Amino acid sequence: MNTKICKKCGIEKPISDFGKGGKQLRADGNLKQYYHTTCKKCVNKGPRARTDNIDPKPCSQCGEVKSLSEYGKRENGRYRADCKACKYKRRLEHQAEHPEVRERIRQRDRWRRANEPGYRERQNATTNRSHAKHRDRRNREHRERYANDSEYRELLLKRRRDFWENNPEYRERSKEINRLYHEEHKEELKVKHKIYYEENKEKISEYGKRYRIENADHCKKLRDAQYQKHKDKLVQSQRDIRSKNKQICLDRLGNVCSHPGCNETKNLQFDHKNPWEKSFNICSCITKSLDELFPEVDKCQLLCLKHHMEKTAREWEDGTLYEKRLKTIEKNLAKSEELC
Numbered sequence: 226m227n228t229k230i231c232k233k234c235g236i237e238k239p240i241s242d243f244g245k246g247g248k249q250l251r252a253d254g255n256l257k258q259y260y261h262t263t264c265k266k267c268v269n270k271g272p273r274a275r276t277d278n279i280d281p282k283p284c285s286q287c288g289e290v291k292s293l294s295e296y297g298k299r300e301n302g303r304y305r306a307d308c309k310a311c312k313y314k315r316r317l318e319h320q321a322e323h324p325e326v327r328e329r330i331r332q333r334d335r336w337r338r339a340n341e342p343g344y345r346e347r348q349n350a351t352t353n354r355s356h357a358k359h360r361d362r363r364n365r366e367h368r369e370r371y372a373n374d375s376e377y378r379e380l381l382l383k384r385r386r387d388f389w390e391n392n393p394e395y396r397e398r399s400k401e402i403n404r405l406y407h408e409e410h411k412e413e414l415k416v417k418h419k420i421y422y423e424e425n426k427e428k429i430s431e432y433g434k435r436y437r438i439e440n441a442d443h444c445k446k447l448r449d450a451q452y453q454k455h456k457d458k459l460v461q462s463q464r465d466i467r468s469k470n471k472q473i474c475l476d477r478l479g480n481v482c483s484h485p486g487c488n489e490t491k492n493l494q495f496d497h498k499n500p501w502e503k504s505f506n507i508c509s510c511i512t513k514s515l516d517e518l519f520p521e522v523d524k525c526q527l528l529c530l531k532h533h534m535e536k537t538a539r540e541w542e543d544g545t546l547y548e549k550r551l552k553t554i555e556k557n558l559a560k561s562e563e564l565c
Contacts, residue, residue, distance in 0.1 A: 232262040244268065278304055286311035463512065470511045474522045482529040489529035496528045496536060500549050 230237045246259040261268070280293045285306040296304040297312065305312070320327035337344045356363075371378050389396050407414060422429060437444050452459065475493060482489040497503040502524050511518070528536065540546045
């Protein structure tokens with residue numbers, strides 16, 4: 226007889242699912258094995274049911290009630306009394322007290338990763354699952370420690386800089402990851418950067434000034450490289466600004482020579498009516514903003530090349546420009562003495 230019907234649940238089950246009873250000697254001299262009438266599963270559901278596999282289960286160390294997935298399982302199918310977290314905590318404490326044990330475990334893991342087929346993949350999968358489970362908590366703890374612990378922050382920054390300088394593969398991989406991330410979150414990052422800049426404008430400005438002073442040579446190289454890279458674009462941009470501003474100023478003064486009887490409209494030059502009111506040369510400062518140019522333009526008149534040279538010659542002859550030049554030299558000397 227290989228099967229038996231349970232008296233309690235009424236299900237026919239293999240004889241191995243029933244507990245063994247006594248044995249009886251038969252007339253033919255053989256021993257007959259008797260089995261219980263109730264299967265093992267129904268027996269365990271009764272008042273003497275096992276308590277080691279109940280779900281959820283209280284931990285014997287921390288006392289918290291957790292699901293069975295939080296406990297390790299033995300070979301006989303029974304679960305441990307302490308949860309995985311408590312077991313891991315005790316293991317760390319033991320390794321901290323015995324460094325030789327920790328080093329021996331690390332050497333064993335390194336050897337298994339290098340020589341045992343499939344071990345590296347299993348470990349990586351376990352690590353990825355752990356990171357996915359505890360990512361939010363660990364990131365929150367890391368941000369708090371990074372913000373409040375200056376030594377920890379400097380250690381991480383130094384380690385990152387050294388790794389960046391000495392590991393070309395890491396550097397290229399990081400650049401590619403950053404590029405893909407910025408392409409994917411371009412609009413979101415624009416909004417975040419704008420908000421951060423508005424909230425920390427003074428802090429960013431002070432940091433930039435301090436960095437440029439402390440790294441003057443490096444910043445000069447960066448500026449030169451940036452200029453060489455965009456040289457054609459920058460030169461053309463300056464030309465466009467000069468042409469646009471000059472035309473606006475010419476239109477403001479009528480775009481015709483102001484000398485009586487002269488209607489020249491080509492090669493016009495800006496001439497200050499009163500040389501003593503001149504603050505700057507308009508042509509050399511034509512790239513300034515229009516708000517700065519208009520007050521100076523209003524002091525001028527348009528003259529063609531011939532009449533401009535004649536007016537300048539008369540001003541040198543009557544001593545107006547000569548006197549103005551002397552006043553300018555004296556003023557510059559006074560400033561230099563004050564600085565000394």
